[in-house]
Amino acid sequence: MSEILFYAIAAITIGSAFWVVTSKNLVYSAVWLFVTLFGVAGLFIFLYADFIAATQVLIYVGGVLVLIIFGVMLTSKIDTAKISQSSKGKFIGAVLSLLIFGMMLTVILTTNWKVGELQSVDSTVNTIGNMILNEYLLPFEAVSILLLGALIGSAMLSRKK
Amino acid sequence: MISNLQSINYYIPELILVGSILLAILFDLIPPLKKWNYYIALIGIVATGLFLSMSFGSDKSLFMGMIAIDSFSHYFKWLFLISTFAVLLVSHYTKELDGTHRAEYNTLLLIVLFGLFLMSSATNLIMVYLSIETVSIASYILAGMLKGNRASNEASLKYVIFGAFSSGLMLYGLSWLYGISGTTSFEGVRQALVSNGNPLTIYMSILMMLAGIGYKLSMVPFHFWTPDVYEGAPTPITAFLSVAPKAAGFAILIRFFGSVFSNSDLTPILGLEWPVLIAILSAATMTLGNFVAVYQNNVKRMLAYSSIAHAGYMLMAITVLSNTAIISVVFYLTIYLFMNLGAFFIAIFVENKLKAKTIEEWKGLGFRSPLVAGAMVLLLMSLTGLPPTAGFIGKVYVFSALIENDQFYWLLVVAILNSVVSLFYYFRIVKSMYLVGTDETAKVTPHPVILGCILVLSFPVILLGIYWSPLITFIQSIL
Numbered sequence: 175m176s177e178i179l180f181y182a183i184a185a186i187t188i189g190s191a192f193w194v195v196t197s198k199n200l201v202y203s204a205v206w207l208f209v210t211l212f213g214v215a216g217l218f219i220f221l222y223a224d225f226i227a228a229t230q231v232l233i234y235v236g237g238v239l240v241l242i243i244f245g246v247m248l249t250s251k252i253d254t255a256k257i258s259q260s261s262k263g264k265f266i267g268a269v270l271s272l273l274i275f276g277m278m279l280t281v282i283l284t285t286n287w288k289v290g291e292l293q294s295v296d297s298t299v300n301t302i303g304n305m306i307l308n309e310y311l312l313p314f315e316a317v318s319i320l321l322l323g324a325l326i327g328s329a330m331l332s333r334k335k
Numbered sequence: 336m337i338s339n340l341q342s343i344n345y346y347i348p349e350l351i352l353v354g355s356i357l358l359a360i361l362f363d364l365i366p367p368l369k370k371w372n373y374y375i376a377l378i379g380i381v382a383t384g385l386f387l388s389m390s391f392g393s394d395k396s397l398f399m400g401m402i403a404i405d406s407f408s409h410y411f412k413w414l415f416l417i418s419t420f421a422v423l424l425v426s427h428y429t430k431e432l433d434g435t436h437r438a439e440y441n442t443l444l445l446i447v448l449f450g451l452f453l454m455s456s457a458t459n460l461i462m463v464y465l466s467i468e469t470v471s472i473a474s475y476i477l478a479g480m481l482k483g484n485r486a487s488n489e490a491s492l493k494y495v496i497f498g499a500f501s502s503g504l505m506l507y508g509l510s511w512l513y514g515i516s517g518t519t520s521f522e523g524v525r526q527a528l529v530s531n532g533n534p535l536t537i538y539m540s541i542l543m544m545l546a547g548i549g550y551k552l553s554m555v556p557f558h559f560w561t562p563d564v565y566e567g568a569p570t571p572i573t574a575f576l577s578v579a580p581k582a583a584g585f586a587i588l589i590r591f592f593g594s595v596f597s598n599s600d601l602t603p604i605l606g607l608e609w610p611v612l613i614a615i616l617s618a619a620t621m622t623l624g625n626f627v628a629v630y631q632n633n634v635k636r637m638l639a640y641s642s643i644a645h646a647g648y649m650l651m652a653i654t655v656l657s658n659t660a661i662i663s664v665v666f667y668l669t670i671y672l673f674m675n676l677g678a679f680f681i682a683i684f685v686e687n688k689l690k691a692k693t694i695e696e697w698k699g700l701g702f703r704s705p706l707v708a709g710a711m712v713l714l715l716m717s718l719t720g721l722p723p724t725a726g727f728i729g730k731v732y733v734f735s736a737l738i739e740n741d742q743f744y745w746l747l748v749v750a751i752l753n754s755v756v757s758l759f760y761y762f763r764i765v766k767s768m769y770l771v772g773t774d775e776t777a778k779v780t781p782h783p784v785i786l787g788c789i790l791v792l793s794f795p796v797i798l799l800g801i802y803w804s805p806l807i808t809f810i811q812s813i814l
Contacts, residue, residue: 278539285536288517288527311339312398313461316453319353320469323446326360327476330439 180220187213204243211235225298342397345404348387348412349452355379356445363438373427376441380420380448387412400520401459406813408456410665411586414672415451418579419444421788425680426571428782430687432480440480444575447473454583458594460509460519463587464502467547470580471498478568478576490567497560498550505547511540512595521594528595529604541596541609545616548591551584552646555620562631565639570686573635574679577642582668585649589661592653601656610742614654618749621647625756632693634682637760638675641718644757645671651750652733655740662810663732669806670729670799674717677792681711684781684789694763699773704780708768710793715761717796720754725799730754732807 190209197203211234218227295301306314343350359375362368387409394405402408423444426432432440450469457463475498479491513519515536516527528537546557553561565573598604624644631637649667652660684707685691685700701708717726737747780786799806 281533281535281539285511285515285533286531287514288531290517308339309399310401310461312342312401313465316462316465316469319356319446319449320465320472322356322360323443323469323473323476326439326442327473330436331476331479331482 176220183213183216183220187217200246201243204239204246207242208235208239211239222293222295223298225302336400337395337397339398342395345390345393345395345397348383348390349449351386352379352383352445352449352452355382356442356449359438359442359445363442369438372438373423373441376423376445377420379445380416380423384413384416387416396458400522401462402453402456403458404456407590408452408586410810410813411455411582412452414582414668415448415455415579418575418582418672418676419448419451421676421680421792422571422575425574425683425785425788426569428784429569429571429683431569431683432571436480440477443473443477447477447575447579451579451583455586457587458521458590460513460521460524463591464506464509464547466583467505467551467587468502470551470583471502474572474576474580477572478564480569480572484567486567487569488567490564493560494564497557501546501550501557504543508540508543508546511536511543521591525595525604529598532605534605534607537596537605537607538609538612541612544591545612548584548588549616551580552588552650553581553643554616554646554650555623555643558620558623558643561643562636562639565642566633566635570635570679570683573639574676574683577638577679578672578675581642581646582672585653585664585668588653589656589664593656593661597656601658610654610656613650614743614746617647617650617654618746619647620644620650621750621753625753625760628760629756631760632695634685634692634694634697634764637694637764638678638682641757641761642675644753645675645718647753648730648733648750651743651746652736654743654746655736657736657739658814659739660733660736662807662814663729663736665810665814666807667729667733669810670717670725670796673792673795673799674714674724674726677710677714677789677796678718680785680789680792681707681714684785688779688781694767695771697764697767698771699768699775701769702773702776703778707781707786707789710789711768712765713793713796715764717800719758719761721758723797723800725796725803728800728803 187210190206190213193206194203194210197206211230215227215230215235218224218230337345355375355378359372359379362372362375390404391409392406394403396403423441426440426444427437447470450466450473453462453466454470457466475491475495478494479487481487512524512528515532516524518524518527545554548554549557550560565577568576592609593601596604596607596609603609621644624640624642624647628637628640628644631640649664649671652664652667685697689696689700691697700711713724717724720726720730734747734750737743737750781789
């Protein structure tokens with residue numbers, strides 16, 4: 175049962191991602207992205223990563239995507255502009271992509287991936303909190319500097335003068 | 336392994352840097368202190384350098400193995416400090432940046448500096464990604480600092496799109512390494528690869544890794560952003576981008592390939608042929624850089640392609656990755672810092688005073704500003720690699736490191752042919768400065784601070800060309 179569910183979610187994720195990149199209309203792309211991001215959250219749940227799944231929905235679906243849609247709506251004439259996806263050399267592109275896809279598929283199938291022990295935990299929040307303040311303290315703090323820079327920069331670039 | 340709390344004792348330079356970032360922001364918010372923002376940034380860099388020199392010689396793995404503080408990272412941190420200090424100093428006196436947000440500019444430069452510090456000492460996959468991203472995101476904004484200028488906007492946008500794509504590729508490659516090993520520490524990944532690695536998988540992840548690091552080095556085929564960003568960004572930022580992040584890219588490349596894809600004696604793990612891959616990329620990088628530079632008329636674009644070519648020369652030594660090769664790269668990077676920053680600072684002066692962007696517009700500079708033009712000739716000679724300048728000595732060391740391995744003689748031939756080509760386009764500037772007549776004869780001089788910076792940067796280029804042994808012995812003694 176869970177296997178069927180997994181394949182269904184994976185299919186929805188990949189299928190909607192396909193429409194995101196092929197749709198000629200930016201608004202359609204944004205709406206399909208909505209489905210993709212939900213699908214990714216579903217995949218996280220399958221990995222027992224409940225906290226990350228919730229964050230994924232909160233930040234990407236609730237924040238980033240809504241901002242994208244607002245950006246599209248507030249930009250005049252953007253829904254009539256047909257410039258979002260114009261591709262040239264489709265044949266060569268398709269051949270190259272298929273080649274890379276085949277190569278990666280072979281490599282992925284032949285690799286000895288490390289398989290962790292099966293664990294079932296009630297909640298991952300505790301573990302994540304502990305790890306962020308112990309093992310991953312420096313990355314956690316460095317991210318705050320990175321975000322500070324991004325904040326200053328975006329405030330500066332979006333100001334009128 | 337040192338615990339987080341104890342690690343702080345060895346992390347004082349970075350903490351001071353972070354402190355001065357916060358102070359710089361705070362000072363900008365208090366009206367009477369606003370003008371002190373610039374001095375806080377300068378004092379912050381000097382203080383960081385002071386405390387950095389006190390920590391010299393320690394060799395520790397900090398924050399649960401996230402970063403390493405050793406003489407290798409120590410040396411690179413000095414290169415970053417010098418280049419950031421010089422760029423900050425010159426930025427204050429260029430007209431180009433007038434009316435832009437000075438306080439944000441200074442703060443973002445310090446944030447990039449912090450990211451560079453992390454890059455030079457990262458020993459964990461997470462830190463590799465995070466440090467590169469810290470440098471990149473702040474640089475995107477710095478490149479687009481001139482908001483009313485279309486070229487600057489274009490530079491920033493192109494930089495973001497290429498940067499996001501290549502760092503995404505790198506992250507995917509890193510996730511493969513994690514998938515094989517189940518750990519993010521360099522040592523753990525190496526052990527897992529040696530015991531359980533499939534060569535094909537490792538090649539794939541090396542290729543994807545190189546997309547992220549190669550983009551910082553502007554290595555072919557990840558160089559497309561370089562000319563447009565270098566041309567459109569404010570010139571001090573171009574000077575900075577062409578030196579400091581490139582040095583950091585080499586630091587991370589050496590550390591990554593030296594400790595993940597090599598055994599402890601620096602031979603490739605599992606007999607992998609990644610040196611051949613790097614040799615091909617190196618030859619492509621220097622050839623493309625030099626041959627396209629020949630066709631450039633814009634000085635900044637030409638220097639952009641020349642910086643691609645120099646990345647190619649330095650990549651040559653990575654193919655060997657012996658101890659002597661690492662020493663030669665570090666030595667070359669030091670010289671490259673002086674000569675490239677110097678050349679760009681002269682370009683800043685010419686652009687400010689003569690509004691000159693193309694090589695033709697530099698005409699007559701040899702008579703209008705003899706001192707600066709003389710320094711430019713010296714720096715261009717060094718960039719070409721002619722004796723008696725430091726560029727020549729740097730090239731000799733890189734070339735001789737390559738001779739150790741007879742597999743790569745062909746690369747040596749390519750490099751020498753490339754140096755000949757580079758002579759042609761560098762000396763187009765010299766020709767324009769001295770041999771093309773002009774009606775304008777009024778003397779021009781740069782602002783004293785810019786002149787001082789140019790002279791201070793040119794001096795080591797001639798000094799290290801004649802008397803380089805103290806520096807090379809110093810590098811040999813610490814690495």
